[in-house]
Amino acid sequence: MSGVILRGFGWRHAGRKRWAVRSVDLRIESGERVLLLGPSGAGKSTLLAALAGLLPEDSGEQEGTVEIDGLDPRKGRERVGIVFQDPESQLVMARCGDDVAFGLENRGVPAEEIWPRVDDALRRVGFPYHRDRPTAALSGGEQQRLALAGALALRPGLLLLDEPTANLDPAGATLVRSAVAGALDADTTLILVEHRVAEALPLVDRVVVLEAGGGVRADGSPEAVFRDHGDALAADGVWVPGRTVPPRRATTAPGDLLLTADRLGLPPRLAPTDLAVRAGEALAVLGPNGAGKSTLALLLGGLLPPGGGTLTASAPLAGRDARTPPHRWRAPALAARIGSVFQDPEHQFVTGTVFDELALGPRRTGRPEPEVRAVVDDLLARLRLGALAGANPYTLSGGEARRLSVATALATAPRLLICDEPTFGQDRRTWLELVDLFADLRDAGHGIVTVTHDAEFVAALADRQLTLARPAPAPGTPDGDRP
Numbered sequence: 001m002s003g004v005i006l007r008g009f010g011w012r013h014a015g016r017k018r019w020a021v022r023s024v025d026l027r028i029e030s031g032e033r034v035l036l037l038g039p040s041g042a043g044k045s046t047l048l049a050a051l052a053g054l055l056p057e058d059s060g061e062q063e064g065t066v067e068i069d070g071l072d073p074r075k076g077r078e079r080v081g082i083v084f085q086d087p088e089s090q091l092v093m094a095r096c097g098d099d100v101a102f103g104l105e106n107r108g109v110p111a112e113e114i115w116p117r118v119d120d121a122l123r124r125v126g127f128p129y130h131r132d133r134p135t136a137a138l139s140g141g142e143q144q145r146l147a148l149a150g151a152l153a154l155r156p157g158l159l160l161l162d163e164p165t166a167n168l169d170p171a172g173a174t175l176v177r178s179a180v181a182g183a184l185d186a187d188t189t190l191i192l193v194e195h196r197v198a199e200a201l202p203l204v205d206r207v208v209v210l211e212a213g214g215g216v217r218a219d220g221s222p223e224a225v226f227r228d229h230g231d232a233l234a235a236d237g238v239w240v241p242g243r244t245v246p247p248r249r250a251t252t253a254p255g256d257l258l259l260t261a262d263r264l265g266l267p268p269r270l271a272p273t274d275l276a277v278r279a280g281e282a283l284a285v286l287g288p289n290g291a292g293k294s295t296l297a298l299l300l301g302g303l304l305p306p307g308g309g310t311l312t313a314s315a316p317l318a319g320r321d322a323r324t325p326p327h328r329w330r331a332p333a334l335a336a337r338i339g340s341v342f343q344d345p346e347h348q349f350v351t352g353t354v355f356d357e358l359a360l361g362p363r364r365t366g367r368p369e370p371e372v373r374a375v376v377d378d379l380l381a382r383l384r385l386g387a388l389a390g391a392n393p394y395t396l397s398g399g400e401a402r403r404l405s406v407a408t409a410l411a412t413a414p415r416l417l418i419c420d421e422p423t424f425g426q427d428r429r430t431w432l433e434l435v436d437l438f439a440d441l442r443d444a445g446h447g448i449v450t451v452t453h454d455a456e457f458v459a460a461l462a463d464r465q466l467t468l469a470r471p472a473p474a475p476g477t478p479d480g481d482r483p
Helices: 044-051 096-106 111-124 140-153 170-183 197-203 222-235 293-300 315-321 331-337 354-364 369-382 398-410 428-443 455-461
Strands: 004-013 021-028 033-037 060-068 080-083 158-162 189-193 206-210 216-220 257-266 270-278 282-286 308-313 338-341 416-420 447-451 464-467
Touching: 004 044, 021 044, 021 060, 021 206, 021 216, 033 044, 033 197, 044 060, 044 080, 044 158, 044 189, 080 140, 096 111, 096 140, 111 140, 111 170, 140 158, 140 170, 170 197, 189 197, 206 222, 216 222, 257 293, 257 315, 270 293, 270 308, 270 447, 282 293, 282 428, 282 455, 293 338, 293 416, 293 447, 308 315, 315 331, 331 338, 331 354, 338 398, 354 369, 354 398, 369 398, 398 416, 398 428, 416 428, 428 447, 428 455, 447 455
Parallel strands: 033 189, 033 206, 080 158, 158 189, 282 447, 282 464, 338 416, 416 447
Antiparallel strands: 004 021, 004 060, 206 216, 257 270, 257 308
């Protein structure tokens, strides 16, 4: 049993003026299944971290109280399982089976029970590999399934899921939702943060909406919340089922050829791939988890040397470096020509403030400081990050961190933008703003390549699609006989 009570709860991260979440009064009974909604920055992830006992007293300022079965969550962590927005941050072992077993071993589960529980958890989430698979060889979506298996293996009384299907292909997302539905005991409490609201509704019996400025905006059954508050919630950025999104079609025909891939690959992560990228065109790269989409994005961005085939940049993109492959360009030239947005935003943060993060690229390309400040101020305004200019990038919410990573790639005005899951963690309002931003860039002559599982984003923006297939496992490998 795991009942949750919050009384006037609030949390402000150390060094921040703005409260991440505030004035939350909430009671969740044991066995309830709750979908936690709210616009980006409303504090959903912070609230889950508090319930998991992951907000140390010396890392910020707390108001009010939060209890699980009458205990401070920091003293009852064994009751809680959590899957973070970034699954890589909770993978600690070199092999997948060992990673799932890690929590069981720390909890003192008898040795003879550990491996049956590990195998059962991996099976429930549809994990496609043997337990000896290296964790370093997993795609982002595969990491997410593994992290969920680790949480389910603990059989927690309270399960916290922070966008568990965000980086999964549709089939994988369906598997995870089925795994969650089948793994919960009758008295297991579930609190789920999820932007795929329509798909998540079968898992829950209650919806709680956080107000961006503090407090609870709405609380009740899904039917009642969306009936009584649907229009206002959609206007404030909540993904309300049934609200369609208008497409942004290109206003001109595609322009210059920018990049050409001929049998480009990196075995075993990416099979040989052919593609062409043009200015004034948005290309969506689709495919199941493990197909090598993120690897392709790194290759196209000049951040990995190819393991096979060739990647050729045209003169309109490369100028005098047209005969040199992008991975051999000097860093300032690469940043000015090709902008990359990684799947994990924090992998590209290197400074201590949001402002300096945005200023880094323009400064490295030699732009005068007044121009740098003008570029930064414009991006802060366009991506709703102005109030966070002085914040540490590592304290941002998932949606805010994603917008910052997109902004850093745009800061040098590259002719080509390569984005890996650019809409991850976005509420409806900021999602629409990103679509408009990308559409404006495309219509101004920039090339856009997006790796994504977001079908709505593809329908709204993409002019062309490329679908990758998972590479066949090499004969004789541990995965060679597995699906």
